[in-house]
Amino acid sequence: MIRRALIPFTVLMLVTGGLRADEIDGSLRLAAERIAVSTCATCHGPRGHSIAPKFPVLAGQHANYLLAQLQAFKAQTRGDPDALGYMWGMAAPLDDTTMAALADYYGRQRPEAGQRGDPALTARGQQIYQQGDATAGIPPCGACHGPHADGTGMYPRLAGQHVEYLMKQLRSFQSNLRNVAIMHGIAQVLPVHDMLAVATYLQSLGP
Template identity: 50%
Template sequence: MTPVRSAAPIRQTFAVAVIAATLTACSSKPPATSTGEAPPEQVQGIVHVCSSCHGMGGHSISPTFPRLAGQQAGYLEAQLKAFHDHTRADPHALTYMWGMAAQLTDPLIKGIATYYSMQAPVPGTPQDPGEMAAGQRIFVEGLPDRDVPACQGCHGEKAEGMDAIPRLAGQHREYLQEQLRNFASNARANEVMHANSAPLNPAEISAITAYLAAQ
């Protein structure tokens, strides 16, 4: 029997080829301005490729791929550079984003980040009321007995984020759970988030992500 191959590498290879073709097609065109910005048509071409996973306007449907609409531009820019430099190496980063970001220039990264930051965020999805209430307590108060600070101290009162600190409100619950587990295990290296997520048990991760997904 012929083994079934995952479609993910095939889709990524095709998408990378499309990115390369887009960059080649626009390479002879000057920047839109004298400030080093990427040409708008180039940004839109790459965003079109991104939409195959992240949805139109960054409104992702699959929890494998984070919602980008309304995300902080500084955070998106930092993550795209980390994918490009291979300094973010969690499993999905390696599988999907290393190849996708390989040919992105700094001006193009900035243009993509700006585009998604200006899109309307996806509204939150209601979750179990009990879990949401438990998650809200962690978000607002932290877990002082385990030196886990209140999430809102960095991510904002409405989980909207700021600059390089991501927006969490309305994100896929499953995606948030995966990232907390990645931080806890150091699969995704971040000293602050490792310290804050490692003490959380599965029930607390479930609660905090239920609250955030509903915002």
């Protein structure tokens, strides 16, 4: 299904690690797009606009972050049961070059806002996201993920992401099934109703 043969031999010869965006040439872009359309779109939707809320939106996500996640699935260090069940097998046959080209492809797609939710919940979510909650020890998410939740570099974009996926990740950070120290500390102090509030706010945000 995912064929390394799609990648020109010369490119494979030249590359050992991840690629910079300006190193991804036309044929590599085309190869990545073919894999995205024929394989990844089954779950992540056309151009990374997934429909089912279990599958994360990839459109407009940062290429650096996407590449790091694909490498973590392949190395089997992102260990949530859904990561294991769906993505370990997907990432296994991909080499670094192909992963970088796929990350670049999704990074270039235009993100969209998701559905709006309950207004009171959204308002509470906005408050947590922008200001945090000092008494509960919750830092403002925007300090790292950006004031518009569009992220930067290794801080993922959260705007427009599905509530269900966001909730699942926060719980996985909490239990360390997805083992990331920064987000573990934050998820530990985030009560479940605030998780839902912040996820509801984030889903409604557009580009």
